[in-house]
Amino acid sequence: MKIRTIYLFLVILIINACTSTNNEIELIAGDLGINMNERGRITHLFDLEKGSDYLHPDSVSFLIRMRYEGEIIHPAAMDLNEIDNILSFHFTGERVVEIKMKEHKDYMSFELFNIKGSDTPDLLIWGPIFTSIGETIGETIGVVRNTEFAIGIQSLNPKTLGGYPWLENDVMPEMDYFDQKDYSDLKKGGIAHTLYRIEAARPVEEGSAIHAYCRRRYEDRRIANWGYDNYLAKPFADRGLIGSSIALFGCQPDKVLPTISAIEQEESLPHPELNGVWSKLAPEASSAYMIMGFGEDDFDRALSYCEQAGLKYLYHGGPFETWGHFKLKESFFPEGRESLKRCVDKADKRGISIGLHTLSNFITPNDAYVSPVPDHRLAETGYSVLSKAIDPSSKEILIIDPSSFNQFRNNYLKAFRIGNEIIRYAAVSETEPWTLLDCQRGAFGTFPARHSRSDTVFKLADHAYKVFLSNPELTLEIAENIAQLYNETGVRQISFDGLEGCRSTGLGNYGEILFTTSWFNALDDDIKAHYIADASRTSHYFWHIFTRMNWGEPWYAGFRESQTEYRLKNQKYFDRNYIPNMLGWFLMKPETSLEDIEWLLARSAAFNAGYAFVTSYDALEKNGFTNEILKAIAMWENARMNDIFSAEQKAIMEDVANEFQLTKSDDDAYQLKRIHTYRLSHEYRQKQPGEPVTNSMEFQNPGAEQLLSFILTAKKGIVINPQMEISGNRLITIPVKLNEGEHLKFDGEYASVYSPQWQLLKSISLDRSILIIRPGTQSIEISSNFKDNEGEMLLEIRLDGETYLID
Numbered sequence: 001m002k003i004r005t006i007y008l009f010l011v012i013l014i015i016n017a018c019t020s021t022n023n024e025i026e027l028i029a030g031d032l033g034i035n036m037n038e039r040g041r042i043t044h045l046f047d048l049e050k051g052s053d054y055l056h057p058d059s060v061s062f063l064i065r066m067r068y069e070g071e072i073i074h075p076a077a078m079d080l081n082e083i084d085n086i087l088s089f090h091f092t093g094e095r096v097v098e099i100k101m102k103e104h105k106d107y108m109s110f111e112l113f114n115i116k117g118s119d120t121p122d123l124l125i126w127g128p129i130f131t132s133i134g135e136t137i138g139e140t141i142g143v144v145r146n147t148e149f150a151i152g153i154q155s156l157n158p159k160t161l162g163g164y165p166w167l168e169n170d171v172m173p174e175m176d177y178f179d180q181k182d183y184s185d186l187k188k189g190g191i192a193h194t195l196y197r198i199e200a201a202r203p204v205e206e207g208s209a210i211h212a213y214c215r216r217r218y219e220d221r222r223i224a225n226w227g228y229d230n231y232l233a234k235p236f237a238d239r240g241l242i243g244s245s246i247a248l249f250g251c252q253p254d255k256v257l258p259t260i261s262a263i264e265q266e267e268s269l270p271h272p273e274l275n276g277v278w279s280k281l282a283p284e285a286s287s288a289y290m291i292m293g294f295g296e297d298d299f300d301r302a303l304s305y306c307e308q309a310g311l312k313y314l315y316h317g318g319p320f321e322t323w324g325h326f327k328l329k330e331s332f333f334p335e336g337r338e339s340l341k342r343c344v345d346k347a348d349k350r351g352i353s354i355g356l357h358t359l360s361n362f363i364t365p366n367d368a369y370v371s372p373v374p375d376h377r378l379a380e381t382g383y384s385v386l387s388k389a390i391d392p393s394s395k396e397i398l399i400i401d402p403s404s405f406n407q408f409r410n411n412y413l414k415a416f417r418i419g420n421e422i423i424r425y426a427a428v429s430e431t432e433p434w435t436l437l438d439c440q441r442g443a444f445g446t447f448p449a450r451h452s453r454s455d456t457v458f459k460l461a462d463h464a465y466k467v468f469l470s471n472p473e474l475t476l477e478i479a480e481n482i483a484q485l486y487n488e489t490g491v492r493q494i495s496f497d498g499l500e501g502c503r504s505t506g507l508g509n510y511g512e513i514l515f516t517t518s519w520f521n522a523l524d525d526d527i528k529a530h531y532i533a534d535a536s537r538t539s540h541y542f543w544h545i546f547t548r549m550n551w552g553e554p555w556y557a558g559f560r561e562s563q564t565e566y567r568l569k570n571q572k573y574f575d576r577n578y579i580p581n582m583l584g585w586f587l588m589k590p591e592t593s594l595e596d597i598e599w600l601l602a603r604s605a606a607f608n609a610g611y612a613f614v615t616s617y618d619a620l621e622k623n624g625f626t627n628e629i630l631k632a633i634a635m636w637e638n639a640r641m642n643d644i645f646s647a648e649q650k651a652i653m654e655d656v657a658n659e660f661q662l663t664k665s666d667d668d669a670y671q672l673k674r675i676h677t678y679r680l681s682h683e684y685r686q687k688q689p690g691e692p693v694t695n696s697m698e699f700q701n702p703g704a705e706q707l708l709s710f711i712l713t714a715k716k717g718i719v720i721n722p723q724m725e726i727s728g729n730r731l732i733t734i735p736v737k738l739n740e741g742e743h744l745k746f747d748g749e750y751a752s753v754y755s756p757q758w759q760l761l762k763s764i765s766l767d768r769s770i771l772i773i774r775p776g777t778q779s780i781e782i783s784s785n786f787k788d789n790e791g792e793m794l795l796e797i798r799l800d801g802e803t804y805l806i807d
Contacts, residue, residue: 025080027101029108030259032151032250036063040078040089042129047149047250054151056207059130063110064089066097067123067165093117097124104266106259107249109156112214112241120216123165124241126153127211129248134207138577140538141260142200144208145253152256153200153210155541156245156267158513159238162200162540164211169225169233170508172197172539196549196573199509200540212540214244217507226461226503227410230403232382233506236472257281257578270520270544273529279547285532285580286548286610288637289313289355289493293616295332296339299346305620306352308627309613310634313493313532314347315355317614323359323467324367324478326485337488344490355493355532358482361475361501361515362467365413370468371445373420377474379461379504381407386418386455387433392448395439397423397457402434404459413462415443418455422446461504469504475511476518483522492527495550496535513541520545534582549574550612552584559586559596564656571607581609588615588629590622590757591741595659595711595798597629601636602660605645606653624758636662639670644806659798674801676702682782683716683792696781701773702801707748708771709798714738717791722784724795732770738793746771773799 024043027034033046042061045054055061062074068091075089075097087099087110095117102109112124135146142162143152155162163172174197201210217236225231247263261278264271274282290311294302306314319340321327333339344354369375382404390397399405405416406428415424416436426438441448461469470478485491496516505511516535520528532547552567567584574581586600604611613633620626639645639662645653649672652658659675678699685693712722712734719738725731734751736744741756746766753761784793 027108028103029247030106030249030251031149032248034063034108034248036078038078040064040075040087045129045131045151045250050148052149054131054133054149056130056132056204056209058206059204059209061127061129063087063126063129064097064099064112065125065127066091066095066121067125068093068095068119068121072123072125091117093119095119095121097121104247104262106251106255106262107154107247109245109247109267111156111243111245113243115241121241122216123213124244125164125211125213126160126244126246128164128209129153129211130204130207130209132207134203136576137201137203137208139198139201140196140540140573140579141543141577142210142212142540143256143578144201144210145256147253149250150253150256151210151250152248152259153212154247154249154260154263155200155212156247156263156269157243158517158541159510160212160214160244160246160541161509161513162212163198163509164202165213165215167224167508168221169223169231169503169506170215170510171225171503172199172509196538196577197509212246214241215510216240221506223506225506225508226381228381228404228407230382230407231506232380232404234471236505236507260578264544270517272520272531272533272545272547274532274547275530279532280578280580283641283643284312286582286608287312287532287641288604288610288633289315289612291315291317291357291585291612291614293318293332294343296334296343298617299343301617303347303350303352305615305630307350308630308634310630310637311613312351313353313355315357315493315495315612317357319356320358322364322367324363324369324481326358326481327367337485340491341489348490353492353530353532354490355495356485356491357495357497359465359467359498359501360496360535361470361478361504362463362465362498363470363478364467365444369470369474370422372447374417374422374444374446375474376417377471377477378417379469379471379474380417380458381461383456383458384434386451386453386457389451389453391450392441394441395437397425397436397439398433399436399457400434402428405436410464411462412464412466413460413468415460415462415468417458417460418451419449420446421449421451422460463498463501465498469501472505472507472511472514475502475505475515479515479518480522483519483527486527486531487522487524490527492530493532494534496533496546499535499537509539512537513539516542516545538577538579543577543579548580548582548610550582550584550610554585554587554614559592560599560656568656571609574609581607583607583609583611585612585614588613588619588623590619592619592623592629593758594625594628594632595796597632598636598661599656599659601632601662602653602658603656605636605640606650608640608643608650622757622759624754624760632662635664639806644670645672649804670806672804672806674803676700676799676801678797678799680780680782680795680797681715681792682784682795684786684789686789694781694783696779698777698779699797699799701775701778701799703775703799705772705774706800707768708746708773709748709800710746711796711798712738712744713794713796714740714742715792715794716740718787719791719793720785720787722782722793725781726770726773727779728781730770732767734764734766736764740791 033048035044077090085101089097098114100111100113133144221233272279274284290306321329384399384401388398422443424440424443425436429435502511502515534550552563554562556562661673663671680697682695723733743754751766
């Protein structure tokens, strides 16, 4: 092992030293030299190739810190056993923590293997190690980098959490650090809520910090958790701090992923693949996919639509009758898993993989874990005992301590368990004797029973989805249930939605990691060699298991507007954490336009980001442009996956205001055409008699002379004979009546009237000579009659711009 004892006069030419008598050791972690003095303080972080020192000059860094009796302290001394490669850190009070080191080609690993002393610490903190690197901070992956060098930390087992113990519940601050102005107190969380968290790396003034930690969990703890101020976190046997382990490394930025790949393989961490390629490097990792409800009876239709869109993954958003044991809905899969497996096998022959949506450890009340006999491993927020016996008909139940029952912030089912009976209650008395009021006996198909004085009353944890949750043991079992389903059927795509539900374990992020790790470990080798996984949350160790994240939902606004800013911010997060890019879910309705789809596809190409194309048989059959939409998806996705777009083209497409069309010529060459769009709304307004009611705007024709292509939409009411005056001297009246939601689309050749679902209703002729526009600045004024003097019309101008020929 390259551990060198160094005297500071040897490095005085590189950095000022305190004295020449304080000897140090240097540890070699890939291309990173870590110098520590005899107190265990890190004094240098050298790029061994270029000599640059990346230690933050204004911060104090140690390899480890410990918490004894509620106080986090750093070592007072450190010594090295070079024969056994053991670092012994000495703390006040004759306490010693021994760390085993091992040098590898690309990194150095550290493992806590012994603690000596009269008392036992409850926290081990790796770091924080403060660096002067602040350009790119991968908060999840634990890598900070600039253009010259990268420094990283990796947790080598699930219990070593990437992050810092800001909170006793082990939930990391959820924030986008670009929105933060003050990094001094991360307990508060971020200005804007995100689904990613400050974990293994974080920004500091003029630099960054990397860190991890491990907690001893041998006693009951009362913590703020899951919306409760007083949540019981029970002991969890994982050997405590013993065995906590990390890797440290430094390398050139382009070597980060190969280094982490080597760490995964040498340390037996999860290392999933996609068709023989590590999933973090596989182009297929960012594949777009189709989400729709399908069953065995109509599966051929679903496959045909998926093939028409050129997509390789078909995902079912709601296949389960129950969560917990994951019984499939008979309406979709009449013979359960056998039906699903037949679908998977049929899809596989056509080159399509099947995915299923899960809610992680959520347990529906109709699942066998709840009814008719509740599993005693359902998560509990706390407990009390009966102060008076009850019979099967008792509606008021007296308990000793109400503290676990009178918290209603995240208490949706208001349920508790006594023995094998689940009981619901409406409220808790305000004074003693503490009484659970208006109780429903034998809830969720359990059976009312007699219970004795002093029997334990367990308050059950639940969620707004009206589901129960799991304790650590049951959490692991549920994860294995999902893995068994995948092994049996060959399903290869999953989303761990609701992963935050695993905080019901009282373990915070650790509970989420245990769930996903248990799932991964229970997979057979065939599924491990080809799966795609995402989730509702990331975490440092989970990075090794998930393929990507796909956040952004379509339910909150229009196709282009729903969470758009959030989707774009996610791309920056993905880039700095080496996560394949995804744009989230986009919903195709019967009313969705081809232009909206092309807007999405341009963004997908810009960020090399996949997406979920959410649709249904109803939408596909009613939308008049379904064939064109699916054809466009296939063309753009094929082009993106073959990386045909230049960096310049991608940069232009990143701007959501820019629109494009992609076509293919007869010789299979791609043509990328920029479309310049301008929108003008016109609505009825009451004015003086004779005063015209119009709206106008100026716009640019950036191309050659061309016909004015446009879409007119009756946004509200009935539009009658709309008019457009172009450049103040050409007026065209369009002889048409558009009912609410209908469109008139002129593409330079045809003027066609469409229903709200884009079904062709009729075509009309227009005087094309009026619609010719020259290059440069133009003006347009629009007006219309509205039935009953009420309505709104939207004009969208679409002009051809630059065309890029791509061989």
